[in-house]
Amino acid sequence: MKNLLYAILTGILLAAAWPTFGFPLLLFAAFVPLMYAEFKIRNSKKKYLKLKIFAASYLSFFLWNLLTTYWLYFSTPFGGAFAILVNSLLMAGIFLLYHIVAKRSDFKAASAFFIAIWIVFEKVHLGWEFSWPWLNLGNAFSDYHNWVQWYEYTGAFGGTLWVLLVNVAIFKIILAWKEFGKKEILLRGLLKISAFIAIPIAISYLIRSNYTESTQTLEAVILQPNINPYTEKYNTNDTRIGELLLKLSAEKVTETTDILVAPETVFADGTVLSNFPRSEAAFYGRQHIEKYPSINFLSGISFFERFQDPELVRKQSNFIGPNDWYNDYNSAFMMNAEIPKQLYHKSKLVVGVENFPYKDILKPILGDIMIDLGGTVAMKTTQEDRSVFQLNNSYATAPIICYESVYGEYVTGYVRNGANFLTIITNDAWWGDSQGHKQHLSYAKLRAIESRRSIVRSANTGISAFINEKGDIVKSLGYEEQGSIKNNVTLNTGETFYVKYGDYIARISQLLALFLFLFAVVKYKRRS
Numbered sequence: 001m002k003n004l005l006y007a008i009l010t011g012i013l014l015a016a017a018w019p020t021f022g023f024p025l026l027l028f029a030a031f032v033p034l035m036y037a038e039f040k041i042r043n044s045k046k047k048y049l050k051l052k053i054f055a056a057s058y059l060s061f062f063l064w065n066l067l068t069t070y071w072l073y074f075s076t077p078f079g080g081a082f083a084i085l086v087n088s089l090l091m092a093g094i095f096l097l098y099h100i101v102a103k104r105s106d107f108k109a110a111s112a113f114f115i116a117i118w119i120v121f122e123k124v125h126l127g128w129e130f131s132w133p134w135l136n137l138g139n140a141f142s143d144y145h146n147w148v149q150w151y152e153y154t155g156a157f158g159g160t161l162w163v164l165l166v167n168v169a170i171f172k173i174i175l176a177w178k179e180f181g182k183k184e185i186l187l188r189g190l191l192k193i194s195a196f197i198a199i200p201i202a203i204s205y206l207i208r209s210n211y212t213e214s215t216q217t218l219e220a221v222i223l224q225p226n227i228n229p230y231t232e233k234y235n236t237n238d239t240r241i242g243e244l245l246l247k248l249s250a251e252k253v254t255e256t257t258d259i260l261v262a263p264e265t266v267f268a269d270g271t272v273l274s275n276f277p278r279s280e281a282a283f284y285g286r287q288h289i290e291k292y293p294s295i296n297f298l299s300g301i302s303f304f305e306r307f308q309d310p311e312l313v314r315k316q317s318n319f320i321g322p323n324d325w326y327n328d329y330n331s332a333f334m335m336n337a338e339i340p341k342q343l344y345h346k347s348k349l350v351v352g353v354e355n356f357p358y359k360d361i362l363k364p365i366l367g368d369i370m371i372d373l374g375g376t377v378a379m380k381t382t383q384e385d386r387s388v389f390q391l392n393n394s395y396a397t398a399p400i401i402c403y404e405s406v407y408g409e410y411v412t413g414y415v416r417n418g419a420n421f422l423t424i425i426t427n428d429a430w431w432g433d434s435q436g437h438k439q440h441l442s443y444a445k446l447r448a449i450e451s452r453r454s455i456v457r458s459a460n461t462g463i464s465a466f467i468n469e470k471g472d473i474v475k476s477l478g479y480e481e482q483g484s485i486k487n488n489v490t491l492n493t494g495e496t497f498y499v500k501y502g503d504y505i506a507r508i509s510q511l512l513a514l515f516l517f518l519f520a521v522v523k524y525k526r527r528s
Contacts, residue, residue: 006037007056011063018068018135019143020438027140028197031167034060035114036174038099050096057095062088069134071434079353087132094121097517104520107172113520115164116513122160123506126407130351133406134439137163142442145471149204149211151449152496155408157505166196211452213469216420216491218258218395220456223248224464225266226482229429238269242284245299249288252486257295258393259489260288263460264300264402264425265330273305273329276341285335296336296391298399300425303329303345316355316379327381330354332399332425334389342389346401347382348410354380386413395420395491397456402426405444409502415451416499420491422447422455429461433479437463445471450498454490 013030016022034057041052065084072080097117102110122136133139138156140163141148148159173189225244227236245262253260267281276282285297306326317325330346349355388396398414398421405411405424414422424444428437441463448455448471455467462479466487475487 003037003041003052003056004059006033007059008063010034010060011067014060014064015067017140018064018439019140019442020435022140024140024144024147025197027137027163028166028193029170031164032170032174034095035167035171038095038102039175042099042103050099053099054092054096058088058092061091061095064088065091065135068435068439071431071436074432074434074436075430076353083132083351086130087135090121090125094118101517101520105516107175109516109520111168111172113513113516115161115168116509116516118164119157119160119506119509120513122157123503123510126409126503129355131348132351136160139406139439139443139446142439142446145445145449146208147201147204148446149207149449149470150200151446152207152452152498154505155450155498155503156446157408157503161505162200166193169193169196208470211470213454214490214492217488218391218393218421218491219254219256219486220259220261220466220489221249221252221257221484221486222456222458222464222466222477223260223262223484224459224462224477224482225263226461226480227266227429228461229427238267238271238280238284241266241268242280242287245284246287248482248484252484253288253292253295255292255294257292257486259296259298259391259397259423259456261423261425261456261458262297262299263458263464264332264427265302266299266460267301270302270304273303273327276303276333276343281333282335282341285333289335289337293337294392296334296389298332298334298389298397298423298425300401300427301331301333303331303343305329314381316381318379328379329381330401332389332401334399336392338392339390342387344387344389344399344401345381345383346404347384347386348404348407349380349382350403386410386417388414388417388419389423398422398453400424402428405440405447408447408450408498411447412451412499412502415453415495419453420493421489422451422453424455424457425459426457427460428463437461437479441465441473445473450496452494452496453492456489 010030010033013026017024017027017030037056038053041049065088069084072083094117098114101113122133125131125133136156138159141159151158170193173185177185223245225248249260271279271281281299281301288295288297304326308323313325317327319325332344334342389399390396396418398419400411400422428440431437444455444457445467448467448469452469454469457465462481463476464485465476466474468474469490469492475485477483477485
């Protein structure tokens with residue numbers, strides 16, 4: 001019974017630490033109850049140890065996933081349930097691996113393996129086709145971004161490493177106190193843990209106080225049309241959207257405005273890719289440019305292209321019939337007086353909604369289950385490189401579309417390709433007025449710190465915002481408010497350590513986890 005309570009406590013602590021309603025200090029002890037339950041079960045003489053460990057950890061992680069990502073239900077009930085249940089399953093599997101190694105090695109090796117394998121799990125979640133890195137531990141500090149200004153050196157994996165190290169240290173102190181029963185152990189342990197937590201925070205504030213933002217700026221205007229995706233978006237047309245954007249831009253755009261940004265897929269009619277110059281989106285883009293010749297207009301749009309040439313078929317092409325296929329794109333475009341068309345196609349896709357993971361393997365087994373996940377059996381088509389959009393003033397921006405902004409190393413690709421600031425266009429209305437859109441905005445602050453790039457974020461129903469190089473939200477427009485906001489954006493040309501070297505913490509962890517696992521298994525077999 002106690003082990004059950006320990007498992008529940010871990011789940012509650014993890015959830016209570018999460019943005020945007022939680023306090024991340026709780027995260028430093030969140031794994032300890034579950035680790036202690038695993039220790040007790042491992043050292044008992046009862047049967048079915050692995051099953052009990054798996055059940056306890058699944059309960060912990062199910063509570064965490066449910067309490068922090070329940071809002072997925074508002075978009076797709078089946079898809080939300082699938083994400084919560086499967087992600088909890090994967091996390092429990094990782095903890096079971098820790099149990100296997102802990103049973104076959106000493107405390108130091110087992111603890112190092114736990115830290116390494118959890119980081120490996122988070123790294124895998126960033127790259128495979130079932131990608132769902134929303135609950136990667138480093139994201140938990142997004143609302144307390146002043147604690148992690150050193151993300152410019154480590155990325156969000158630095159936060160994950162910090163959390164896990166402190167949890168292991170607390171667990172070790174508890175075991176020592178249980179064994180020897182001396183209060184001095186707790187006192188010394190408390191001082192050590194306080195230092196482990198306080199020193200990185202102090203370093204972060206020191207970095208922040210000494211950081212100087214770029215003095216180069218441009219003027220940006222963000223549009224927030226507030227179109228309900230369930231009742232309006234697909235019941236209107238691009239002409240009406242274009243007129244609305246002209247109306248909203250008139251409130252803030254002046255001759256000194258450099259860039260005007262509209263949200264993801266705001267032009268949603270479905271434009272034939274080759275017909276873009278003759279589309280309503282291009283027409284209204286030109287309307288802005290004719291009125292303000294120096295402006296750059298960036299917006300989201302839905303594209304498709306139909307073709308009959310088998311040579312053009314790609315992995316993500318959708319089959320219609322014999323010699324008949326089409327590609328479906330969630331895209332961004334930018335227009336200015338010098339360059340009439342720049343395009344980027346979203347390349348980090350939402351599982352089930354925009355892609356069918358491992359389609360060749362799973363579709364023969366599952367059929368059209370992706371329809372029930374809230375999407376379609378049509379795959380969105382992506383592109384390999386991280387294109388940047390060139391403004392007509394020699395600067396460039398990153399056209400980041402929605403879910404892509406959750407991926408730290410992925411975003412650095414835009415910066416290495418020359419982006420001087422980041423633009424995020426998104427539509428968070430699918431989740432309603434829940435924690436979903438708030439967490440998504442909060443995570444964007446971490447991308448600003450990692451790359452030291454200001455962010456212009458246009459969200460269909462909100463929250464649209466300007467974020468500076470330190471991760472501060474300097475101006476925003478609230479959820480379900482129609483309107484526009486204007487602010488100056490800094491332009492940076494330097495590259496942070498993280499931009500240059502990416503997720504090196506995860507790469508080191510991969511090697512460490514593999515070595516420790518093999519060492520534990522081989523050593524155990526030799527002993528046996």
